[in-house]
Amino acid sequence: MLLNQFLLLAAILFSIGVYGVIVRRNGVLVLMSIELILNSVNINLIAFSTYHGLGGQVFALFVIAVAAAEVGVGLAIVLLIYRNRRSVDIDALDELKG
Amino acid sequence: MADVLWLIPALPLAGFVLLMAFGRRLGDPLAGVVGTLTVAGSFVVSLFALFDLNSLPTDERVVQQTLFTWIPAGGFSVDIGFLSDPLTITMCLFITGIAALIHLYSIGYMAGDENYSKFFVYLNLFVASMLLLVLGDNLLLTFLGWEGVGACSYLLISFWFTDEANASAGKKAFVTNRIGDFGFMVGTFLVWMTLGSINYLEINERVHGGIAAGTATAIVLLFFLAATGKSAQLPLFVWLPDAMAGPTPVSALIHAATMVTSGIFLLTRLNPLLEEAGWANDVIAWVGLATALVAALAAVAQNDIKKVLAYSTISQLGYMFLAVGSGAFVAGVFHMITHAFFKALLFLGSGAVIAAMAHEQDMRRYGNLRKYLPITTVTFVVGWLAISGVPPFAGFWSKDEVLAAAWDNGPAGPVMWAIGVVIALLTAFYMTRLVAMTFFGGKERWREPEELPTDPAEAAAAEHEAYEDAPDAHGHHLTPEHTPREPNWTMTVPLVVLGVFATVIGLINLPFGEKVDYLADWLDPTLAHAHEALSAGILAVLAAVAIVVAVVGIAVAWRVYAQHKGSPEKIELPAFEHALYIDDTYAAVVGGPGEAAFDGVATFDSEVVDGAVNGVGRLTQLTGRAVSVFQSGFVRAYALAVAGGAVVLLVFVVMRMSSS
């Protein structure tokens, strides 16, 4: 089977996602990076499910649903901030620190 | 009777609650009256407990009253319970007795203070905590009281909270006591782990044969660490002189008579453990002795009347530890009792003087006060003779026993005794200096234009100058026209009562044979006898030396401070210079190296120890600042931290992988 290749793909996607969260300043792109990580998880789950039965695929469906909800809330918050600041630069949010 | 034991701490506690709720409405002086009455009631209950206990056969004089189980935990359960035995009842009696008198005194002393009722709230809480400390039947309950008295002490020192010096003195007391508390906690833990219980009766029962000598030594040293914090011994004594920033009745009650003796109480309570602890006893004795010496030296160089008494307290506490370390628990308790009386007397007396002198505390501005304050003077003289060790006043008998115990303490005994005698000499000297400068000398120095020396050593005194200007002074200043007046009866009655006790309390344990050894007999069920009594001949010689030393100390100081300085017919300038000259001689001859040592002590106190305390604080702050650089406020930096943490964890698990 091609399990290792799938896992590798997932790991690469995961890393790209993490990289994106760390270096991107645009709030929307940060959200997209998080989506990337969640999708890497889905690839993992589905790859494993070929060995372990349907549980993984069910889980993947849940993850997709949750990701949608999460992004919905996330975009709402980003929008709220955009309304107040006319910017989605998350580095501008440094009022709280220390 | 045992079933009302709980009343002893409950009454002051009830007073605390009552004053907390209605104190402001009761006001001045009703709040003080309520406080005094509850503590006095507690004293009456203690008296009943005493009679009750006395009616039992000697070996049944241990009564436990368990109220309920506090911490239930499988193999480890702690009760809320009280233990009544001769030791605790003795402690209760003198704590409640002195506390009641000091409450009475405070009614007058605190009159007109805007936080009048709050003062009594704290004072009552203190008494309740102290009684809990003494009466608790297990280490945890004692620890609770231990923390409680610490907190109250902190609150009362900082009583005039607008004052920077007071607040910082309170902080210092808190810090040093926390270090001691650490010892208490770890010690308790060790006791629990080795003996399986923290109940005193069970500990003392299981100690013999139930514990390795090394463990016992460690435990005792930990508890001794706790005691050095609370009882102001080397190296943690620095807080006590600063604690004098608090109101004088507080100094008398907490920092002289009761709280500071709780370290001695704790070690005495655990005396079977001490017997197993080997060289830890020597550590206790030597530390006590060293503290007594250092503090006595420091007392010689103080000009603030309360600081002299503070160092003197530290020194006397050192004596008590010397006794405890020598295995002479009865002598330790005896000295604790007599000291409580005469030191409370001295502090209250000094409070009367300070009040009469518009809250001036510098003895160099006193003089010849006997003319204005007759009652205070007489009572103060009693206290002075008692602490100096002049027979038949109380201090002589107890100090004599401590010194005898030191003499008997193994091969090093005579050395300890000799040092103890030197301390006795110093004690007589500095107390005479205080009395002479304050009450005698014929010269009313506050009437002269101000010319206090301004050498660098005075910089240290600047700290206390701050609180002279505090609301404590009620806005008064000592002017040349000032006429000191005797305080009202609520303040003089306690002085007189304490004066009587300071004279006669020595009678409870006279060294003239078995029949008059009341205290030793009474404490017999609780305390171990480590030593055979010394022969009467040796005792007599030791006592004679002690008397001679006391008299010499008094005489020297009297010459220096009362006679030379204060001849009323030589008020002219040359005589004044001459008096200063004697002071200089004293500084050069008596205190040449001594002066340096005093300065050294002062420097050590203010720079090394303060530095260490501040250093820890600064280190914490610096670390915090360094770490807070990472807390930059940027989400991406936080995400990086999360990812970094994940990488570290991954590296860790990769190292632990079982695969080839």
Added chain:
Amino acid sequence: MIIQVPPTVPVVPEQLDPSAVPLAVPEIVWSAVAPALVLMIGGILLLTVVSLVRKPLPSWFHATWTVATATAAICATVPLWQRVQDNGASSEMAGTVGLDGFSLFVTGVICVSVILAALLLEGYLRREDLVGPEWYVLMLLSASGGVVMASANDLIVLFLGLEILSVAVYVLAAMHSRRTSSQEAGLKYFVLGAFSSAFLLYGIALTYGATGSTNLAGIQTFLADNVLVDNGLLLAGLAFMLVGFGFKVAAVPFHMWAPDVYQGAPTPVSAYMAAGVKAAGFAGLLRVFVTTFGPTYREEWMPMVAALAVLSLVVGSVMAIIQTNVKRMLAYSSISHAGFILLGVAAASDAGTSAALFYLLVYTFMVAGSFGVVTLIGRKGDGRHSLEDYRGLSRARPGLALVFTVFLLAQSGIPLTGGFLAKFYVIGAIVDEGLYALAAVAMLTAVISAFLYLRVIVAMYFAGPAGAEEGSEEPAEFAGPPVRIPAAAGLALGLALVGTLALGIVPGPATEVTRDATAELTVGN
């Protein structure tokens, strides 16, 4: 690294095996999930009722509804608790929901935090002109997520519970529409929360791959029956899951969101986050690590958890000391508390779990009470949180100052308050396991953190007016508008005070309960 999966299909719970029972619908035992259902339905009903009624309902209605719902949820746990004590633990819904003393206890703790936070919220919303039912709805829904998480017997359910819990709180944190810092807190919490949830999820996926099951009981049995030749996959899964849980409980180094978010979020929400959300996070951590991996992989995860605990203790208390904002200081101190609870986790024993549960209960009262006082002192605008704003409080509001003092002393671990016993039990548990170094660190940081609580107390009672070093004869004057204490907030503070003190003076019953609240993993009933 070549990742190998067990060659044969390993143990899969039968209900999930598609070939065995093609269209089986598991039996739904509604009573087993009653507390979560009550919270969820209560929240949805509140939303419905408010939408149906034309006139805006008074503010007290929402709060009363919420308190009633949470109380009902607590009541629902009582018969279940009895059932568990009589018949032992069981699992329902095809083994995905565990019913044991542990889940019920945590349910109770979460509900208590909801009650306290709702009471605080009532006056807060009126003061800030933000009255509306959404706050309470979100809080109830998030609490139901927490309850699901605490009783999850399956990693899928655990993840769902976590998300229900978190998503609602992301919104709550950002809900104060006029404070920019609230929005900032919301976004920070969301980005980092989603980020770390993704880590958790990745860890779950890896664990699933290594063990062939998402069911905790299934994983436990699998690990007990098989020795993995190559455990890299599982260990990596553990590490990733720990990141996710570490974030939720604000353990260092995954804590950085906490000070910012606690400070920025509306204060009653901070109280709920610090108490309820953290309790749910710890429930998940305890169930997955201690109960599931405890018997087999303790050696591997224990050092990691211990390291997080030590870091949290030290960083939490040291950072708290340099803060001048009381709200932020409480956030750091809550990190140090998390370190203490993590020690209970690291003990990986029944005593450790009981100690952690006891700590969580006490902590809920202490921290909700503390944030409650901070809510009131913040006054209109929720902005007066610096230490300066506490100067002279003892004169302006002696009662409030005293109550706050009790909460702070309890947090520092003074005897006769619950805080003392909580720390005591945790230290006892780790000493039982022979982890003396950890115990020593815990005691030392307890001493350090005593200072920071003291700083606030000093400010309230002793400090002179701001910036007046000399001539400080004037007593400290309390600055700003007077502090109003709404009835509901007063009730919340009273409850928290009673809880904090009662757990310290008569801890017996609570101790018994935490001891009975053991977590067990069962397949079926």
